[in-house]
Amino acid sequence: MGSSRRRRSLGLLAAAIACVGGGCLGIGPGRSGPEDQAPLNGETKPATEATRRLQEVVRRSLPFDDDRDFELARRGRLAGRQALRIPADGRPGSDSLAWDMTRYAFTQGEAPETVNPSLWRQAKLNRIHGLFEVVDGIYQVRGYDLSNVSFVRGETGWIVIDPLITVEAARAALSLLNETLGERPVVGVIYSHSHVDHFGGVRGVVDPTDVASGSVRIVAPEGFMEHAVSENVVAGNAMTRRAAYMFGRLLEPGPRGRVDAGLGKTTSMGRVSLLPPTDVVRETGTTLEIDGVEFVFQNTPGAEAPAEMMFFLPHRKAFFVAEEANGVLHNLYTLRGAPVRSGALWARWLDEAIALFGEELELVFGAHHWPRWGREEALDFLASQRDLYKYIHDQTLHLANLGLTPLEIAESIELPEDLALRWYDRGYYGTVKHNARATYQLYLGFFDGNPARLDPHPPAEAGRRYVELAGGGEALLRLAREAFARGDYRWVAEVVNHLVFADPGNRRARWLQADALEQLGYQAESGPWRNFYLSAARELRDATGRRAPQGSTSSPEVMAGMSSESLFDFLAVSLDGRRAAGEEMTVELLFPDREERWLLEIRRGVLRHSARRAVTEPTLSLRIPRDRFLSVLRGEAKMPALLRTGEARLEGGLVALARFAGLFERFLPDFEIVTP
């Protein structure tokens, strides 16, 4: 049964998708030698013949005449700026914009050969921006950031749902709303979930003193604060670097560069803020009245986000799906890196939503993309998205139980047509391939069971051996260029990677690798896949590219929201275990501003913290306000200066302090990815 599954014949589209990954056997331009190829150099290249043919297959296979999404994405538009540019607070010069939609003006008309036509379609949809009426009393500003911000009209003011990533973007969206519909105060905020594109702009729509005085309520699902700050901190530096690839932050917008992230254009770049909730939703069925409007919540943790909720607005029969039903196949695994999500749980929450609200709802709207109006269409959308995640989850395990390994599953899993041919189920953000591999990982881990892959050499070591096997670098390059000429870019990427890791100074290897990844980027339907490929190509061609400005997933304000426990978890991760292996130290840390006293203990290369343990002659005792301690950790303040001004006080001597500080590493998001 397993082998018949493996051999199942693929339809035209599936063949195209398999080819996007590489192969392309049979539709490539045919065999040719390196002598008739264009010279290797560090320039970006046009689409190859193999890529052009593949885009043509996509064009013929998908229902491009179905343009209902364009109608939905434009419906109810009330206002918008012609040239949408949002300045960043306090950032002068060329890098002065938090958001600039004008740079995507090129996404119109027919897809260029360097962009997958399906992604191009999504890019055009995601460029439609402005203020939209969802239904009387419910509005959305879309296209001001990666996410949507929604507004519900209460008796006296606005209730804001998911205030974008940055203060600048959220403030601009609120002014568009107030200018168009009349000035009203913000009386409530709802964070649907713990991802930064749903809370980071909160200070752009509310003043913290109004929250403190009780005139503005902030509602969030249980576990919100913990996950909003922790998910991005302990592994934050690695995620930040990878997120720069995923959202194409190193790329210029253009037909050969950044086009779209699938979920939205990209992320705004400005000030990220966080205000803790005043009201926490703990269970499904919780009903809150905010400014005279009733909200009925469904708590849905552990699917798209560790803390997330959807809700129903009975007065308009409108259901807010948060980020659990979108105009894309979402991520069970996000390429920036995060714990894998369960497709089964995701499907269960959507199923529960249909059961709870399906008979009443007349429309659904969400945190990304455009609404679906009418009960029939809305329910069809929810049910299709539900089955999408369930299919990937169940069939991955089905194939795993037949003995297929992650790469084999990714290659053979195929959505039924009723899912695959709906635009909103397409892999613009997540992909069936990487979600299937993630599902395998969720249940079975990274190891595929074959001990040949249990303990392989690391990349540079393996690289040297593969290059030797190929008969040297020149021989490997010659073979790889033949594969390139056949359009087998996946294979080029795999073999030339060995040469790049064995000999990172080999410019021709880097250029060929860049050329192969570039074509894979042009072919990709997923925005993050394209961004990953093209970011890598850029860095291979220009090693200084990785020093381009990059946003961090953990802003000072987000870090300030961390519990001290999480802070020490992060500190423990920052400890260089090798350096600390021979050290034994105890450090008493006093945060007078929070009346906290902590004992940190370093032994055997491990940092442990406790609030309870008694102190017997610590090596050091340091008294410092917690926010100043955070500034030191972030490299924004220096401990000696704080000691001089008396902001910090120390017992135990500067030498011991220097020894302690010397055990930690400050992480910078500029490490190598595509080279050793």
Ligand SMILES: [Zn+2]
């Ligand atoms: Zn989001």
